[in-house]
Amino acid sequence: MTPQEMVERALELSRNDGCVVLVDEGSTANLRFAGNTLTTNGVARSSRLTVISIAGEGVGVVSRASVRDEQFADVVAAADAAARDAQPAEDARSLVEGVPASSQWDADVRPTDIGVFEGFAPALGEAFAAAEAGGRKLYGFAEHSFTTTFLGTSTGVRLRHDQPTGRMELNAKSADLKRSAWTGVSTQDFTDVDVAALDSSLAQRLEWAKTRVDLPAGRYETLLPPSAVADLMIYLFWSSGARDALDGRSVFSKPGGGTRVGEQLGTLPVTLSSDPAAPGIACAPFVTAHASSRQSSVFDNGLPLGPTEWIKDGRLEALLQTRYSAELSGLAVTPGIDNLIMTGAGGGRSLEEMIASTQHGLLVTCLWYIREVDPQTLLVTGLTRDGVYLVEHGEVVGEVTNFRFNESPVDLLGRLTEVGASERTLPREWNDYFQRTIMPPVRVPDFNMSTVSQAS
Numbered sequence: 001m002t003p004q005e006m007v008e009r010a011l012e013l014s015r016n017d018g019c020v021v022l023v024d025e026g027s028t029a030n031l032r033f034a035g036n037t038l039t040t041n042g043v044a045r046s047s048r049l050t051v052i053s054i055a056g057e058g059v060g061v062v063s064r065a066s067v068r069d070e071q072f073a074d075v076v077a078a079a080d081a082a083a084r085d086a087q088p089a090e091d092a093r094s095l096v097e098g099v100p101a102s103s104q105w106d107a108d109v110r111p112t113d114i115g116v117f118e119g120f121a122p123a124l125g126e127a128f129a130a131a132e133a134g135g136r137k138l139y140g141f142a143e144h145s146f147t148t149t150f151l152g153t154s155t156g157v158r159l160r161h162d163q164p165t166g167r168m169e170l171n172a173k174s175a176d177l178k179r180s181a182w183t184g185v186s187t188q189d190f191t192d193v194d195v196a197a198l199d200s201s202l203a204q205r206l207e208w209a210k211t212r213v214d215l216p217a218g219r220y221e222t223l224l225p226p227s228a229v230a231d232l233m234i235y236l237f238w239s240s241g242a243r244d245a246l247d248g249r250s251v252f253s254k255p256g257g258g259t260r261v262g263e264q265l266g267t268l269p270v271t272l273s274s275d276p277a278a279p280g281i282a283c284a285p286f287v288t289a290h291a292s293s294r295q296s297s298v299f300d301n302g303l304p305l306g307p308t309e310w311i312k313d314g315r316l317e318a319l320l321q322t323r324y325s326a327e328l329s330g331l332a333v334t335p336g337i338d339n340l341i342m343t344g345a346g347g348g349r350s351l352e353e354m355i356a357s358t359q360h361g362l363l364v365t366c367l368w369y370i371r372e373v374d375p376q377t378l379l380v381t382g383l384t385r386d387g388v389y390l391v392e393h394g395e396v397v398g399e400v401t402n403f404r405f406n407e408s409p410v411d412l413l414g415r416l417t418e419v420g421a422s423e424r425t426l427p428r429e430w431n432d433y434f435q436r437t438i439m440p441p442v443r444v445p446d447f448n449m450s451t452v453s454q455a456s
Helices: 003-013 069-085 120-133 195-208 226-238 242-246 323-329 351-356 409-413
Strands: 018-034 037-055 058-065 136-153 158-174 180-187 218-224 271-274 308-312 340-343 360-364 367-374 379-384 388-392 395-400 403-407 423-425 437-439 442-452
Touching: 003 018, 003 037, 003 069, 003 136, 018 120, 037 069, 037 120, 058 069, 120 136, 120 195, 136 195, 158 195, 180 195, 180 423, 195 395, 218 226, 218 351, 226 271, 226 340, 226 367, 226 409, 226 423, 226 437, 242 323, 351 395, 360 442, 403 409
Parallel strands: 218 360, 340 437
Antiparallel strands: 018 037, 018 136, 037 058, 136 158, 158 180, 218 442, 271 308, 271 340, 360 388, 367 379, 379 403, 388 395, 403 442, 423 437
16 A cells, blocks of 8 residues: 555544544665775665544554554554543544645655765765875764655544655774764755865864863863754753643743743843744654654644744743643643754854854863753753863864763853854754754853763
8 A cells, every 4th residue: 555545544444533644654775984984885664654543532552664454454453442441631632624735645755765875975985085095084874864754634634744864973083093073964965965074174173182181170161063052952942841841840840830931041142943944954844743742742643833932032932832731831832843943143153263262161072971960950961072172262272081061951041152153963962863953053151061081
C-alpha cells in the first residue's frame, strides 16, 4: 500500500469513536570519514505506522515499523482494544476538523539518495587533501534525511509534510592527536556547505591551541558562539511546558501559583521565537503528536501552527501549550514547533567583531554533556569541549583548560551584555533531536566555570 492508502485503510478498519493515523516515510543518506579518508557511505529507508484510536475519552496508541499488508488489521485492532481498556485521558478533546487538505497529499514520496552529496563530496575530498598537507586529520560525518509525514483523522483531516534535514559535524585534530577543534553546520540539501571555509576555521583553532594557558575555575567574561547558544536555548525551550509551570515544577512557575508569562526575564531586547515558514529552517505547519505527554496531545493532531514568540524583548510571552493546558492556564494555545530563532535588537556584531572588542575573556566553541541539576531554576551543568580559548586585548592568545560549568539559560538572559548577529547554526549536544536553529553569539560577563575538567 502507498502511505495514503495506509491512512485510509486504517481509518476504515477502526471501529471506535475516533481515529488518528500517522504514516512516516523516511530515507537517509550518509558519508562518514576519519583520518582524512572516507570510511563508509550508505542509504536507508524506513516506514512507521502509528494508529491512535479513541473510545469515549480513552486512547490507545500502537506504533509499528515496516508493517506488512497482512499485519495491518492486527495493528488497528490492537489500538482499538487498547483504547477501550484505557482510563479516560485528561487531555481528551474533540478531534481537529475543518482544516483544508494538503494540496500535495496524493503526490509520490521522494526519498533522498547518495546523489545529494554530488557537489559536496568533491569539496570534502579537497578538504582532506588540504588537511593532510597542513598536518591535521579530519573526522566526522555528513547526513541527509527526508521524512514525509501523512496525517489523517476520522474527522476528515488529510495533511502532509515533506521535511528535508541535513547536518555535518567536522572535527579536526593535530597529527599527534593532542589538539582538537569542532564545528558543525545545518543544511537542507548540502549545496550551501562551504567545506573549505569550515576546515580553514578549524585549522586556525588548532594554531591557537599550540599555546596552552592553565586557568583556575571561576567566573569569566565569556563569548558563546551560536552553536553553544542553541544548545542552551533548546533546553530552555524544551523546559517551557505550561503544565509543569502550572504545577509549580519549573523555572516558569509563578510563586503562589500560575505561570510567569508576562514577566521580564532579561534587560536586553532578546526575542526567542519559532516559525514553521522560516526560510532555511522551515518545518511542519501543523501538530503531529504520536503520543500524548505533558507538552503535547494526540487530540491536537492537525492543529495549524504559526509564528510564535516565546520571549519578546526579554519578556516571557508564551509557554508550550496544548488545548487542554491552555484551558487550565487561560493562555493562548501555543503548541511546540520544530525550529527555534533567537535575535537581538539592531542586527548585532559578528563573533569575530565581538572577539576584537574583548579585553580579557574566554571564547568557548561548544558545550557538551548538558544535564539538568535543578528544574526550579533550570540550572544545568555540562562540559566545554574541543576548544576553550583565552582572548586578550582583542586577540586569541591560546587554548585554556576545559571546564565544567553550572548555569541557568533563564538566568543568563538576565545577565547578557551583548547579543550578536544571528545565523543558522547546528547545536552540538542536541543535534540528534533538534537541528533547525538560528542563533546569535552572546557575551556573558560572568559565566560560571565551576571546576576544571580533565577532559581533553
